Amino acid sequence: MNKKIGLYFGTFNPIHIGHLVIANHMVEFSDLDEVWFVVTPQSPFKTKKSLLDNHHRYQLVAEATLDYPKLKPSKIEFDLPQPNYTVNTLAYLLDKYDDKYNFCLIMGEDNLKGLHKWKNYEVILENHFIYVYPRISEGEVVHRFRNHDKIQHVEAPIMEISSTFIRAQHKLGKNVRPMLPEKVWKYMDEMNFYR
Numbered sequence: 001m002n003k004k005i006g007l008y009f010g011t012f013n014p015i016h017i018g019h020l021v022i023a024n025h026m027v028e029f030s031d032l033d034e035v036w037f038v039v040t041p042q043s044p045f046k047t048k049k050s051l052l053d054n055h056h057r058y059q060l061v062a063e064a065t066l067d068y069p070k071l072k073p074s075k076i077e078f079d080l081p082q083p084n085y086t087v088n089t090l091a092y093l094l095d096k097y098d099d100k101y102n103f104c105l106i107m108g109e110d111n112l113k114g115l116h117k118w119k120n121y122e123v124i125l126e127n128h129f130i131y132v133y134p135r136i137s138e139g140e141v142v143h144r145f146r147n148h149d150k151i152q153h154v155e156a157p158i159m160e161i162s163s164t165f166i167r168a169q170h171k172l173g174k175n176v177r178p179m180l181p182e183k184v185w186k187y188m189d190e191m192n193f194y195r
Helices: 017-029 054-065 086-097 121-127 163-171 182-191
Strands: 003-010 034-039 071-074 101-108 130-133 151-153
Touching: 003 017, 003 086, 017 034, 017 054, 017 071, 017 101, 017 130, 034 054, 054 071, 054 182, 086 101, 086 121
Parallel strands: 003 034, 003 101, 034 071, 101 130, 130 151
Antiparallel strands: none
């Protein structure tokens, strides 16, 4: 049987313990075999000063997942045409690994509320399961997604840690170390990121 891979997309700028807790919960308490952290590349059209270079963010994810055999870093989107649309990335992965893996999406409930605005979201739902973890957020889930047979809700811990908060507080000289995996903190500190 094909391995079931959960794809967890994000900029991971930086990856923090909230990301790890969610990914680990998904792989331990659902039928997923692995979770791949798909590091979203910097768009050539939008240069954000606070966004680390692609290879540094990938390296942070690699450091964070080193001790977790079921969690993997992925830079699959780095070589795909920009801008990155999830539907295109999934098509590429299906083409490359179809005989080996079944790919599922992992997203927060906040993202599910906007799924109807995604490019070709119907194609995604036709071909992939979506695993949703709870988030505290405004608004309602669109009716057509409420009891959809391809959308599974996983009772994961609610993590209210954000990379934005970590960057801002680190810049102010606050101690953000407990919010980061140890190896991520070391790499971040050595490279003097987000100061």
